[in-house]
Each structure stands twice: as structure tokens, then as C-alpha cells.
Amino acid sequence: MALTLTPTNTLLGTLAPKTGAARMATTIGTVVFGSLLLAISAKISVPVMPVPVTLASFAVALLAATFGARIAVATVALYIAEGLAGLPVFTYGGGFGYIASPSFGFILGYLAMAYIIGKAADLGASGKVMRLFGAMLVADAVLFAFGFAWLMVVASMMTQSGAALPAWLDAGNLLGTAFAGAVQPFVVWDVLKMALAALSVVGLWQLVPKKG
Template identity: 30%
Template sequence: MQTSTKSNIRTFPIILCALFAALTAVCSAISIPIPFTPIPINLATLSIFLAGGLLGAKWGTISQVVYVLLGAIGLPVFHNFTGGFGIIAGPTGGYIVGYIAAAFLIGYLTDKFIFSKDNKTSAIYVKLILSMVAGGILCYTLGTIWFMKLTGTSLIPALLSCVIPFLPGDLIKILIASFLTKRLKNFL
């Protein structure tokens, strides 16, 4: 009986990684195209914020690596049910790769500065929001540099088409993810 319990505890993070990879796929697949940008609106970043906040640096990163690998081998997990290495190698691929970096950074910050100490509730929310903002900035930075390199677009037009339109939605996603992370972290 003791061995079975230890085995279940070890497999639980793996199950959570699979669930968050699936959640990212679902949140990515259903997209709303915007006419002036190649990047659609979807809920993928909500999943990234939750993966980093709830699973931490190691497991949050692994969940997003799994997601990206599933898409790279051709499963339709990217926007509008697309898949394949061509999507990752294309102009929006940097944002997809940025999911991995963002999950790691959010997880690292939450592991080190939020859930490793006894914090007051209000301080936890502020720190969660700041860690998710940092992860979002990292994702946008990697994705925008990638987009600029592949399309030859300069910085201001790239920001106007690939970042600025998505900031209000990402702020809402960050607020939702920080609330859910604080509420769900104790259960995990």
C-alpha cells in the first residue's frame, strides 16, 4: 500500500503536465482571426499563466514543451486546429516557443518568491500578477523578435500588429489566472 501511494504521488505531476498541455491545445485551437495581424486572439496565454503559476518552473515548462512537441509532429493543437513544424518555423512560431519560456519564468518566480514563503493574500495576488506580466513580456519579446526576423518588419509596426492589440485581453487573462492560481495552488 505504501509503494502505491508513493507511485501515485510521483505520477501526479506528469498527469498535470498532460492536462495543461491539453488545456493549452484547447485554448489555442479555437481562435478569432484579426484582419490586420497574422496572430489570432485565443486563450493560450491564460493556460500558460496557469501552468507556470500552478505547476511551477519544472512541471509548467514540461507541460508547454509537450504542447509544442505535439504541434511540431503535426497534431492540430495550434491556432485554428493547425499543426506541424511549419507553424513553429513561421512568423508566429516565436510566440509558441515563447510559451515554454513564459511558463518557466512564471513558475520560477512563483516558486521562489510567492509560494515558498508565508505571504499575505494581497501580497500573493500582486506578486502573482507581476510574475505573469514578466512571463507575458518574455513571450512577447521572443515572439516579436522572431516575427521581425522572418517578416522583415521593423519594431513599431511589429508591436502595433503583434503586441498592442493583445494587451487588454492578456491583462484580463492575468487577473483571472492569478485569482485561480491562488485559489487552486493549495489543492495541488
């Protein structure tokens, strides 16, 4: 079972130990280490409202392209579980109440992003910069869809709550609010982050000794 978690088309699958027990230990350690990197990347942020700009999408793309789909999804799932359990791994802390945060759609979207990029890596894209970059752009678009939809729901709930509305929320234009808050500020930066992630992984792949 452990042997199938890291296909040899990925960097992790190529470099990880080949025996069952050692490979399983490496897999567990990788997932824990990856969740820590995600937590650190989420803290490197610019406090834009309502969704902060962070390095988390870059970290997810980098980890997914390196680990493959199964390990990448497990890593993101552990990260989300840590945050909902109360560990301060999200940008503004943690706890189950974070579900009501305008940015939580992006956190959920990291699962889909990890799977799409990881699957591309499983199929051999991690050594080909344009294929990997293309997969990352598709995954990033899906991430935006999650973030946009979640912000729409949160904004709608806020307008119906009767409480004072934050400055970023236009109650008469929820679509515009969601686009301005979850898509517009991030598009250019995320394209650059995906390009850097793709180049980094392909560059690392070129350093791996080729099998004779």
C-alpha cells in the first residue's frame, strides 16, 4: 500500500526509500512536514481585506508537484484538520469558527488544487515546465472558484444578519464584492507564483540522477 502512494514520476517517489517500512515512515514524516510548511506560508501574508494575500497557494503547488496527488491531498487535509482543531496554522489563527471566515473557501480549495497538480505530477508533468505550469494554472482557476463561491456565501450571510457591514462588502452587488475580494487582487500574483513553482520543481527534477 505504501509503495503506491508515491509514484516514481514524482520527486518524492524517486527519492523516497524503496522498502515498505522506511517508505511509510518517510510518507508520514513528509505529510507532517508539508503541513508545517503550509502553516508557515499562510503566515507570510499581506493583510488585504477580506482575503489576505499569502504564499499558501505557491506552497500547495510546490508540494503537490513534488509529492504527487495522494500525499499532497493528505498533507492539505492534515493542515486543515490542524486548523479546525484549534492550532493557529491559518493566517489569522485557527478553530472551527474559521469556517465562517471569508477566506475559508480558498483553504478548502487547496484540496482540489493539490489533487489536480499532484495528478499531473503522477503522470510525469513535474519534469516538463509547460505541462506543469498549465496544470498549475488550471488548479489555480479551480482554487479561485472555491474562494469566489465561499465569499459569496459569507457576504450573503453578513447582509442578512442585520449587523453592521464591513467596508469591503457592497450589499447591493454581491457578485462584484466576491470578484473584488476573491479574484481581482490575486490573478497576476498567482500566475507569477505558479510560474515560479513550476520552474522550481522542474529545476529540482533536473538535479535528480537519471537512471541508466
